[in-house]
Amino acid sequence: MSLPGQETLAENPLFNSADWWRQAAVYQIYPRSFNDSNGDGLGDIPGVTAKADYLQDLGIDAVWLSPFYPSQLADGGYDVDDYRDVDPRLGTLEDFDEMVAALHARQIKVVVDIVPNHSSNLHRWFQEALAAAPGSPERDRYIFREGRGENGELPPADWESQFGGPAWTRVTEADGTPGQWYLHLFASEQPDWNWDNPEVHQEFLTTLRFWSDRGVDGFRIDVAHALVKDLGEELSDTHALPNEFEHFGAHPFWDRDEVHDIYAEWRKVFNEYDPPRTAVAEAWVHPDRLARYASPDGLGQAFSFDLLEVPFTAENFRRAITKNLDEAQRSGASSTWVLSNHDIVRHPTRYGLDLDGLLERLEEHPRTPSGGTDLSVAAKQWLLLDSPDELLDRAKGLRRARAAELLILALPGSAYVYQGSELGLYEVLEIAADERQDPSFFRNPGKDQGRDGCRVPLPWEKAAEDYGFGGPAFLPQPGWFAEHAVDAENEDEESTLNLYRAALAARRRLQGAEQMAWGPLDGGEVVHIVRPGGWESVTNFGSEPVELPAGEVVVASTPVEGSTLPGETTVWLKTD
Structure with missing residues (x-):
């Protein structure tokens, strides 16, 4: 099927621009779940190469690869x-x-994940630290402390890791005796680096140059707000720690001002290349603090996560758009728009939840508190219910997801698409406990189902074994994947895949200056934006149809007939 603008997809005006990242459509690949080239059940790098034409036809400007490095997973x-x-x-x-x-031959940029807060406990430097004595240069690359208690048997502080359980693990010294404790804000297999150590700085500068020399165009920085620690001699227990969202720069390990000295070093490395390498921060910080991560003297761009958290309403989206465009103006960066990633319940599922019914159920649920109005939290808690499907309207969720995606693709700035979103994939619920792999599931029994449901390997062929993934998928693929397989959606002109292709092709044709204005229909249940060059996007978040302004329909998330826009639908119009 020939889609509007598809014949020009190979001509990407962003590719040869140093500012390509400012308005790029970036496709996130979770490599182990994308495509398996050798039949071992894990997606791999040759599997990505084999799908290069698919990515080109989709119309994205860049690929972001989640970690593909040696790892015990x-x-x-x-x-x-x-x-x-x-x-x-x-x-x-x-x-x-x-x-x-x-x-690159298909004019697609490459962004890779850098994980600078922690290494694996199998990293050669951590193994050297375990073999060395307390106080040694080898241990100084990480954060080791003596324990509390009469014999050091208690952790240095009562901090919990982000995956549950203690944030400190005691080591056995080389002579077999119980020894010091090391800090890991995440899993115990992820010891935190000591960024006070110059060797750590040099190690990452070398790494950034290594991948840049191999042609990598940019970097996504994992947990960018946690690198610098100021723990002092006496560690405060959790109850005495300052709130990083209220006391800026005062927390011992979240969002300290000194972290930006690191990124200033990195920016010098990025600017050694022509064009300069780009970076985007994953930083969960107060909005007033985000601009520094996106500074042109630092990483240059930072993720906005607002749309991961809010329900599908015009008010929520309007507020998030306004806030993030203001933040981008302050930092000199461009906005980033994200609806799903490898850590979040997929947005077609989030938007299909009966939120009122869910919150009511959660109030009665003994294993978890109410999720409030943070949709990402509520959706994670929904996964814990005995019959979660009872509160899920899949058709509504997909309809809303298509409308939301079309809206964010119309906004100035860069848009991030998580693999499988273009197929309309929902969160996979059908994963037994003995099939799960996410550490948050095992470290929080009964309290966290983990992130496996959004990481299930993709379906490529509806009738093939393992849905054409290439090998026995390392997470189980449900039967409903068949209708969402790439070959099935290729044949359906109204499929989500073909909507994405048409939208991304039109976006490339229509996109101009990084400006927008609110259109005359904006207000109430309608979000109406106007872009330079006579391009308008109208989203009806309500259930009743609304009148459309005059113009040629370029692409719509659901079929539009006449001059009315159905509920839960986005349409792009060309008005000049």
Whole structure:
């Protein structure tokens, strides 16, 4: 099927621009779940290369690869054994080079994940630290402390890790005696680096140059707000820690001002290249603090996560759009729009939840408190219910998801698309306890179902074994994947896949200056934006149809007939 603008997809005006990142459509690939080239059940780097034409036809400007480095997979690859290699189960450095060449040949940029807050406990430097004595240079690369109690048997503080359980683990010294404790804000297999150590600084500068020299165009920085620690001699217990969202820069490990000295170093490395390498921060910080991460003297851009948290309403989206455009203006960066990623319940599922019914059920549920109005939290708690499908309207969720995606693709700034979103995939619920892999599930029994449901390997062929993934998928694929497989959606002109293709092709044709204005219909249940060049986007968040302004329909999230816009629908209009 020939889609509007598809014939020009190979001509990407952003590709040769140093500012390509400012308005790019970036496709996030979780490599182990994307495409398996050798039948071992894990997606791999050659699997990405094999789908380069698919990515080009989709119309994205860049690919962001989640970690593909050697890893024991204690946290889905975010526990890195070696920052300058490819996991042998996923390929080789030569395979990586071939992938970059294949994507660049199709005018697609390559962004890779950097994980600078922690390494794996199998990293060579941590193994050296375990073999060395307390106070040694080897231990100083990480954060070791003596324990409390008569014999050091208690952790240095009562801090909890982000995955549940203590944030400190005691080591056994080389002579077999119980020894010091090391800090890990995440899993125990992820010891935190000591960024007061110059060797750590140099290690990451070397890593950034290593991948930049191989043609990588940019970096996504994991947990960018946590690198610098100021723990002092006496560690405060949790109740005495300041709130980082109220006392800026005062928390011992979240969002300290000194972290920006690191990113100033990194910016000098990025600017050694022509064009300069780009970076985007994953930083969960107060909005007033986000601009510093997106500073042109630092990383240059930072994720906005507002739309991961809010329900599908015009008021929520209007507020998030206004806030994030204001933040981008303050920082000099561009906005980032995200609806799903590898850590969040997929947005077609979030938007299909009966939120009132869910909150009512959660109030009665003994294992979890109310999720409030934070939709990402409520959706995670929904996963814990015995019969979650009772509160899910899949058709409504997908209809809203298509409308929301079309809206964010119309906004100035860069848009991030998580793999499978273009197929309209829902969160996978059908994963038994003994099939799960996420550490948050195991460290929080009965309190967290983990993130496996959004990481299930993609379906490519509706009738093929493992839905064409290439091998026995490492997480179970449900039967309903067949109707969402790529070949099934190729045949359906109204499919979500073909909506994305049409929208991304139109976006590339219509996109101009990073400006927008609110249109005359904006207000109440309608979000109406106007872009330069006579391009308008109208989203009806309500259930009743509304009148459309005059103009040619370029693309719509659901069919539009005549001059009315159905409920829960977005349409793009060309008015000049």
